[in-house]
Amino acid sequence: MSDYDFDLFVIGAGSGGVRASRVAAGHGAKVAVAEEYRVGGTCVIRGCVPKKLLVYGAHFAEDLKDARRFGWNVPDCGFEWPTLRDNVLAEVDRLEGLYKNTLDSHQVELIPERAAITGPHSVHLASGREVTAKHILIATGAWPVVPEIEGAEHGITSNEMFHLEACPRRLAIVGGGYIANEFAGIFHQFGSQVTLVNRSSTLLRGYDESVRDRLMQISMGKGIQFRFNAQLDKIEKMDDGTLCVHFKDGDPIPCDVVLFAAGRRPHTDGLGLENAGVEVNEKGAIKVDDHSRTSCESIYAVGDVTDRLQLTPVAIREGHAFADTVFGGNPRTVDYDCVPSAVFSDPPLAGVGLTEAQAKNKLGTVKVYTSDFRPMKNVLAGREERALYKMVVDATTDRVVGLHMIGPDAPEILQAAAIAVKAGLTKQQFDDTVALHPSMAEELVLLK
Known part of the structure; x- marks a missing residue:
């Protein structure tokens, strides 16, 4: 029998915490996760998932207008915010249920309470219950910054x-x-x-x-x-x-x-980190090593609370690597090089690798290739909006070190292209690839 109530106690049931809990339990650990709000964290509940659904909803404004140029007799349409809002929130509820089912199917105990650390192996719950664990994982994410001004x-x-x-x-x-x-x-x-x-x-x-x-x-x-x-x-x-x-x-x-x-701050207030000697940096982010271990040997942290890269897929990888390292006998770290990211603006933009300025500072001599074009759909729709693709190449090795794009579906295109940048492919290898025509993505293999 263990001297502790749990092998792993996770504080925060967001993307990183849920993945770590599930994988650790799969390795045979007895796991509990405390969440004071809702399962799914920022991404599922109040971040990228509901926001992307709003993005889809917003696209119909221009799509309905453009449809007339493509022969559709579209009447003037009114927009009803409550309909979209309620449908999005219903989808969030559905996804939260799936996350709860995942924890339940892996025999992870979900504790719907706020938790605070009281020592290297102990946690105090809002109900007054004291829980012990061999390992504690902090995955509380980040919180929006509110300026300190009047009003x-x-x-x-x-x-x-x-x-x-x-x-x-x-x-x-x-x-x-x-x-x-x-x-x-x-x-x-x-x-x-x-x-x-x-x-x-x-x-x-x-x-x-x-x-x-x-x-x-x-x-x-x-x-x-x-x-x-x-x-x-x-x-x-x-x-x-x-x-x-x-x-x-x-x-x-x-x-x-x-x-x-205007930014997000690591969510560490009131966690009781000082009770276990867990160090934070000047931004309040928890300091961790390559294996996500804090300054306290039994306590780890993953995701936005560490302020390494505030991206959901990164938090998931960190949580998975932590569980494999501590409970799976397979020590792993996360590779933060060439992580793609996107902004779902209107139009969206995406990038991976070094920007032109970063490449010049790091490599000295670079070559830059661009394609500045009006997508076919915009041409027929009568829109002047232009897309821009940019490739940054190490002039010495011909290796593509950065790709940056703005235009329709840029994130979808960049996800696949990021594999080539991560693999260290050269500009010549892009050139050797036959274009898929007609598409916007073909511009990546036609850059001059």
Whole structure:
């Protein structure tokens, strides 16, 4: 018999925590997972899954207009936000049920309570129950940052965007990252007047400059407004219930909803990390080694709470590698090189590997190939919107070190192309591949 209640106790039932729990249990471990809110975490409940469904819904705005150019007698259509909202939330409920079934089928005990660490092998539950475990895994994710300004309580975060009572007539979005740009594209298509407010002059820091600039150009052409180098002062609630965003300099912005989308912070507050000597960095992220072990030998952490790469597939890999290492007798680490990422903006963009600037700094001499074109569908639809594909090549070895794209279905195309970049294929090998015509993806093997 073990000296502990569980072999593994997981705090947080998001993507990383659920995967770690399931795999550890498959290796024969006795596992429990505590979740204070809902099973599925940010991605399933209040992040990428419901947001992608909103993206699909938003696409119909332009698709219905374009259909007329393709011969369809489409009448003027009205949009009903409550219908989409409720259908999306119902799908979230369904997915949460599947996640719960996964835990149940692997004999993982689900404890719907908040948990806090009281020692290297002990956890205190909100009900007052004290639980012991040989190993503890922290997978509590990250949480939206809310600025410390007067009237901040009048704003909302991405968590609440999926539950709005009505589609806002005027939406102010604070931030310049992927969440800000995605919601800007979504609600613009739903008919909102969208203003994106950014404290710097740069959107989507970390993505290639060419695709960032193209997104802003297209967004402005669609009617999305931008306010750069804007320092928030306060948010004022007016007598009629609307809001007014004030800045240190510049005119205020009247709106109906203010969305804070200026970053996410590792969710470590109140976890009791100090009780086990678990160290965090200056951002509050848990410090871990290559095997996700913290400064306390019996405690591990995976996912956004470590702030390595805040991506769901990365959290899943980290959780799986942890379980294999600790319980499966198969020590594994996660390879963070060439991880593809996407922004489901309007249009979407995606990238993998080094940007042009990064490649020049790291490699010195690079070759850059681009294709700037108007997709066939846009041509017939009468849309001027252009796609941009960019390939960054090491001039010495001819190896493709980066691919960056903006245009319809860019993430779908890049997922397959990322395999080639990860495998270290050369520009010549791309050139040697016969094009699949007519397609947008064929531009990748025709770059000159």
